[in-house]
Amino acid sequence: MKIATWNINSVRTRIGLLQDYLREVSPEFMCLQEIKCMNQDFPFAEIEQAGYKAYVSGQKAYNGTAILTKSELSEVLTALPDSAEAEGLAAGENPQARFTAGLTKYGFYIISVYVPNGNPPLKQPESKEKLVYKLKWFDCLHKYLKGLKEAEKPFIICGDFNVIIEDTDVYNPDNYRTNALMLPEVRTKLDEIAKDLDLLNTFKTLHKGETHLYSFWDYTMRCWEKNHGMLIDDIFMCGFKESALLNALIDKDMRAKEKPSDHVPLQIEITDLKKI
């Protein structure tokens, strides 16, 4: 069974590439980020044509996550619990659309996240709010995932984590020391979650010792042509035996297509599981 994730940077602009990908790779679950549309503007018909059902957390113009599945999900969530409060919103207001989750028929939860970018981090005082929000959002995510862990519910969480985990995950780490993707407090936050919950970083587990493998290349400054990229998209597993993970790869070819996203998909393959 394959599970894929892609920061698509507008699902409406790249619906053709998405349909091609679904037909070629045929993942059981496909997590999307930055769909950049409201729910009513999501291309449900085109997704259905490709054989998938879509669970969508949309908003106007920015952000937006979704999960595409070949089967039904239950217990669907379209917002991260407590994240509205982390944004300083009143009860009942919608938080930024950065989270979709549901229970699969195989008994594990599938989660699609678009972690706040956090930049710019250092300008005082108003701009630092973005970094504070990123850290608070991670705290909310930690609490939610810990709830699953304590209930012994396995999960697979996919998405754009907006964290350069190691220096070798970016072409020039010294350019990013004060960037919110690499600040020590941001790295520490994700590392604490991963250690506390014993998350398996699927790509790093199967590509140990390999460096400078990227999932994102900025549109500007000819970054793609110069291979000036960074690895900021990840798939973590929790509650599975490590032997359940068979493969993990990055679909780098997707960055060379016409009208590409600035991110490429990642996919894993896991052992077939019995349906519940």
Added chain:
DNA sequence: ATGGTCGACTCTCGA
């Protein structure tokens, strides 16, 4: 060569 990319959307922001 005084710019540089892209997407959504409004007279600009976010990445």
